[in-house]
Amino acid sequence: MPREIITIAAGQCGNQQSSNFWERLCLEHGIATDGTIDPEKECYDRKDVFFYQSDDARYIPRSIMLDLESKVIQRTVASEFGALYNPENMFIPESGGAGAANNWGEGYTQGEKYIDQVLDMLDRETENSDSLEAFMLFHSLAGGTGSGFGSLVMENIREHFPKKILQTVSVLPSSGESGSEVVVQPYNSVLTLKRLIQQADSVLLFDNKALKRIKANTLAGTRRSLNTEIDIRETNIFVSQALLAATAPIRFPGYVYNNWSSILTEMIPVPDYHMLVPTYTPFIVPDAEKSLRFVRKTTVSEVLHRLVQAKHSMLAVTANQLQDSSFISVLRFIRGDVDINDFKKQIFGAQRDGLRFSNSFTESSQIILAKQSPFVETKSKLSGVGLWNSTVIGDCMKDVLNEFNLLFNKAAFINSYKRLPMFADNDLAEFNESRELLQYVIDSYNDLKLK
CATH class of the missing domain: 3.30.1330.20 (Tubulin/FtsZ, C-terminal domain)
Incomplete structure (x- = not known):
């Protein structure tokens, strides 16, 4: 019996990557854009790991989309694969939302208003699964929704579904990135890393710097126009290719690693060291x-x-x-x-x-x-x-923490957080706790190095 995985996409980056992943899942399993399948394309695979069948036999993604503004989800709905998804599993504020202003605290605070609706979606999808194994969260650490709302979702999954695997696909901002739109991304990253350390069972770590390098090497010498949307789609394709390959053994089963927990058992000998680096x-x-x-x-x-x-x-x-x-x-x-x-x-x-x-x-x-x-x-x-x-x-976490310290030690851009209730009265305990935990993790990894 296949053991199912429910994906959750939070924020702009998370939803863009999730949509690309689902498109390519459909291609690998011979599923059409409306969820139907050509009888001649049947093969021995496990579509049920990521899909379930509706009453009319269409394959529906076990997918939940969350955002605090509507643009990306609306674009997914309007896409070629838009009819594939369950509209009840798409959340944006009724007003359309104004986003989280690239602020972890804003995303977390707004998320608290809506978390019950998200839990209803998770409960419904869980009940629709025969043997749910894991939740897989797509998100970025740089902005506000993927980091802040994503952090809140992680905390609630761990509380309400303690026996299920919480796997994340987490994208770090480029270290030392110049010209970034999000000057507070070191704050957002470290605050989110605290949740990834404490709540997640496994974290697949990507970052924009590596993805941009891969894109440049892959497309070197090709003729192409400058287009931001194309650029984003190309880097999302790279992430999808790695995820499809990593999940291939559980979707096209062989003799070993036929569920996600067997892969994690091989990779993670103790829970403290659960961050993984993908290559492709x-x-x-x-x-x-x-x-x-x-x-x-x-x-x-x-x-x-x-x-x-x-x-x-x-x-x-x-x-x-x-x-x-x-x-x-x-x-x-x-x-x-x-x-x-x-x-x-x-x-x-x-x-x-x-x-x-x-x-x-x-x-x-x-x-x-x-x-x-x-x-x-x-x-x-x-x-x-x-x-x-x-x-x-x-070493990668040390780079993130150094950028955090450069800002935090000068109290730079901190006022945008202080205006939120959770940081009122100059209460920066969350920042200090997150910094201390990340430093502890860095030291723990250094202790494992061969001397």
Whole structure:
């Protein structure tokens, strides 16, 4: 029996990424834009992990969309896949909303007015599941809704559904990013990281700096117009490609890792270290004129090696940081056309691949052959996704905390938070607690490094 996953999208970034993910899920499972399926496209897969069937046999996403302004959700409804979703699972304020002003406190405070409606949606979707395993939250840490409202949703999921896995797809702002519209994004990030540390069971960490680097490398030498919406869609495609590959074993089941908890058990030896770094190769934008340069020969050993390189990480990691770090666990999935005997021969030498593992845990480096969708043609023979549990996460968190301290030590831009009830009377305990917790996590990761 498949174990279901409900996705929740909070804020602009979360909803954009979630919509792209669902579009590509449909393509991988042969589901049309209206939720119907061609009988000739039936295959042995587990559509029920992410979809359920309505009374008229259409496949409906187990998806909830939340935002404090209407633009992105309305755009999803008006899109080619708009008829796919359950309209009862879309929340925006009745007035259309004015957003959270890129302020974590504003998103959290507004969310408190509406959280009961969100819990009703979660209850309804949970009751519609036979064996619910996990909630998967898509959000960004930079703005106000994904960070603040997203934090409140995490707290309530943990309180109301304590036995279910809370998985997040969390996008950090670029460290040291110049010209950002959100000058307070270090505050929003650290306040949200507190909830990701305390409430989530597993966090897939992405960041804009790495996604922009991947986009630049992928599209190098191609002819393309400057268009912000296209840029965002392309980076969302990269995130979707990684998530589709990571969830492939539970959607196209094989002999191992046929539910999400089995993957997390392999990756997370103790709950304190539950932040994971995704890698992927090769990144391809699914437009013919942009992808021609990726028609090349790929091998299992090449893909496996790329999956443990810093330049293929979807979190901004330098080669030096990775070299100085220690792995807690590594899991790599290969998808595509490969002979199983050849696969077994090639993974023997790649099992360690020169990786340094922390002495604090039993060494764990697994390589799995995952099934490919029969409905999606790709220009590369092979693709792969990697998941790292590594002390390099502490280095990335240190960059976030340094930016927070630069602002907080000067009390810069803090007044926009003080006007909210939760920070009234100059009560900045939430900021101090979040900073102290993040510093503790950084120190904990540093203690795991090989000396």
